[in-house]
């Protein structure tokens with residue numbers, strides 16, 4: 482998928498005004514990346530395929546989730562959390578332990594007028610939401626079984642998990658099934674065909 486195709490998919494799926502908001506976020510992220518290590522410099526020229534559309538593709542996968550917040554663990558550069566907040570009206574909670582990244586996330590949410598975003602300065606293990614999350618995402622944060630162990634206390638059996646996992650998706654699911662009940666499957670990534678997105682529901686320890 483080319484950069485233009487990645488943008489076109491966003492425009493066709495979410496409309497021009499959301500695409501414009503995402504373009505503003507891409508500019509904010511590019512500027513901030515000059516000051517701190519948020520995304521690899523080598524990916525700045527492929528911002529849509531590698532980051533924006535790569536994150537946006539999670540939103541339709543989460544469309545059957547119940548009411549409640551979207552919890553993005555280890556948001557870092559706002560991926561996918563800020564993208565999800567631009568594309569969805571539900572409350573979005575970003576959990577991030579690194580202080581400079583927290584400052585970036587708060588500033589980005591402010592500049593973009595995302596009043597439904599809150600940023601928690603914490604490791605997910607030390608954070609408990611007031612209500613179980615309806616959706617959990619986490620991109621490039623931890624191996625699947627470890628991620629589930631660290632964050633299952635933020636969820637209920639109806640929480641929908643959408644977890645971009647790269648090439649290891651099937652292997653990580655096979656390992657997680659030994660320790661976790663639930664319905665797990667792997668969706669192909671639209672932007673990186675060799676990568677998979679783990680979609681899970683009903684997750685609970687064995």
Ligand SMILES: C[S@@+](CC[C@H](N)C(=O)[O-])C[C@H]1O[C@@H](n2cnc3c(N)ncnc32)[C@H](O)[C@@H]1O
Nearest residue numbers: 555556557558560577578579604605620621622
């Ligand atoms: C490789 S970065 C990925 C950032 C972002 N999700 C992305 O895809 O660009 C991993 C992020 O997870 C955060 N992180 C690591 N351990 C965490 C934990 N236990 N709870 C919450 N966030 C964590 C790190 O601070 C870092 O920002």
